[in-house]
Amino acid sequence: MKKxxxxxxxxxxxxxxxxxxxxxxxxxxxxxxxxxxxxxxxKEFIQKKLLRRMSRIVxxxxxxxxxxxxxxxxxxxxxxxxxxxxxxVKDTEKFLxxxxxxxxxxxTPTAFVxxxxxxxxxxxxxxxxxxxxxxxxxxxxxxFESALIDAMLxxxxxxxxxxxxxxxxxxxxxxxxxxxxxxxxxxxxxxxGEGAACFILSDQPTPNTYAKVAGVNMLYRPKDKTAxxxxxxxxxxxxxxxxxxxxVVLTGNKTLAIEKELFPTADYSQYKTLCGEYPTSTAFAMAxxxxxxxxxxxxxxxxxxxxxxxxxxxxxxxxxxINHSIILLSKVSA
Amino acid sequence: MEELIEKLKVQIIKQLxxxxxxxxxxxxxxxxxxxxxELGLDSIDALELIVLLDKEYGIKIKNQDxxxxxxxxxxxxxxxxxxxxx
Numbered sequence: 001m002k003k004x005x006x007x008x009x010x011x012x013x014x015x016x017x018x019x020x021x022x023x024x025x026x027x028x029x030x031x032x033x034x035x036x037x038x039x040x041x042x043k044e045f046i047q048k049k050l051l052r053r054m055s056r057i058v059x060x061x062x063x064x065x066x067x068x069x070x071x072x073x074x075x076x077x078x079x080x081x082x083x084x085x086x087x088x089v090k091d092t093e094k095f096l097x098x099x100x101x102x103x104x105x106x107x108t109p110t111a112f113v114x115x116x117x118x119x120x121x122x123x124x125x126x127x128x129x130x131x132x133x134x135x136x137x138x139x140x141x142x143x144f145e146s147a148l149i150d151a152m153l154x155x156x157x158x159x160x161x162x163x164x165x166x167x168x169x170x171x172x173x174x175x176x177x178x179x180x181x182x183x184x185x186x187x188x189x190x191x192x193g194e195g196a197a198c199f200i201l202s203d204q205p206t207p208n209t210y211a212k213v214a215g216v217n218m219l220y221r222p223k224d225k226t227a228x229x230x231x232x233x234x235x236x237x238x239x240x241x242x243x244x245x246x247x248v249v250l251t252g253n254k255t256l257a258i259e260k261e262l263f264p265t266a267d268y269s270q271y272k273t274l275c276g277e278y279p280t281s282t283a284f285a286m287a288x289x290x291x292x293x294x295x296x297x298x299x300x301x302x303x304x305x306x307x308x309x310x311x312x313x314x315x316x317x318x319x320x321x322i323n324h325s326i327i328l329l330s331k332v333s334a
Numbered sequence: 335m336e337e338l339i340e341k342l343k344v345q346i347i348k349q350l351x352x353x354x355x356x357x358x359x360x361x362x363x364x365x366x367x368x369x370x371x372e373l374g375l376d377s378i379d380a381l382e383l384i385v386l387l388d389k390e391y392g393i394k395i396k397n398q399d400x401x402x403x404x405x406x407x408x409x410x411x412x413x414x415x416x417x418x419x420x
Binding site for chain 2: 019048049051052102105106107108109110322
């Protein structure tokens with residue numbers, strides 16, 4: 001049975017200063033070839049002895065999990081669900097480089113152990129002594145959305161009251177070169193980025209609730225623009241929200257043809273100008289969108305949103321006409 | 335021996351990614367695998383040290399009991415290297 005799903009806690013490490021405070025008016029530009037996250041002091045959250053074995057993405061995942069849980073007043077978790085496309089790519093690189101440098105001998109265990117995609121979700125469970133449902137979705141550019149849908153299904157099946165969901169990917173120089181060669185990142189089209197956003201979703205609101213996740217939808221290689229528009233309309237109909245009620249569209253796209261046809265009066269924000277292009281960038285959009293719905297003015301300003309009190313935000317991302325995703329957020333009082 | 339100990343300190347810091355640890359802070363007599371100790375190394379670190387000895391000094395450790403004695407401290411490691419290095 002469908003249920004309301006609330007974002008009761010969140011944390012966001014991004015190329016902007018979003019971890020210790022809401023995003024400010026000063027926007028940080030990319031550092032060189034890509035956007036790099038502004039990272040917190042991890043020693044505040046992770047023991048020094050554990051920290052030394054963790055790569056950046058694991059640190060980002062654990063710090064955001066810690067802060068999001070704290071933000072939600074530390075509820076007991078029934079599931080930990082991670083979405084990541086690139087996984088622990090730095091440790092994977094390190095492991096592969098060692099294989100080459102040492103001619104397939106002298107392979108050390110740490111980089112290998114930490115290089116799997118489910119390391120972040122596993123480490124969150126270990127640090128929080130939590131042996132609940134633990135899942136990692138490696139689903140390309142809809143990894144975060146896949147994690148979200150899994151969480152929603154657990155709520156609908158009454159299998160969970162509180163779920164941690166994150167969307168997390170790290171960028172490295174070598175990955176950038178490879179993506180360019182594979183034409184996943186075409187030079188000059190979009191600056192690549194990275195980020196880690198973590199959410200505590202619950203089936204009950206609290207005084208700290210940011211927003212409601214009113215709908216999530218994904219499309220794979222839709223045949224034309226109409227198919228995408230129909231899917232967006234279907235997502236809104238299921239949530240009983242008329243098209244004209246959408247106040248803000250957070251779009252991951254450069255051209256806004258579909259968005260402007262469907263929502264001519266909405267405000268638009270191209271969120272990737274703040275976080276860069278990466279497979280789970282919609283998690284960044286969901287974090288800042290939820291903060292806007294909770295009434296955070298600096299984030300609203302940073303996103304260039306003019307509507308006074310937005311009630312419904314649609315996040316739409318189209319990755320190379322292959323993966324399309326839609327996330328619908330609503331203000332709790334709406 | 336002292337020169338080897340200093341070299342080992344640098345290699346161990348690098349191999350085990352001991353952030354914020356300076357070579358001077360490692361006592362050559364301190365137990366490496368003491369959970370309450372300053373370094374507090376664990377079983378994964380033991381594997382890393384076995385690889386380090388093989389890669390850097392050409393020494394293979396096959397006997398687990400022997401390993402416990404060798405990796406007791408930096409001093410015992412250095413002594414073993416001096417005795418067994420080709």
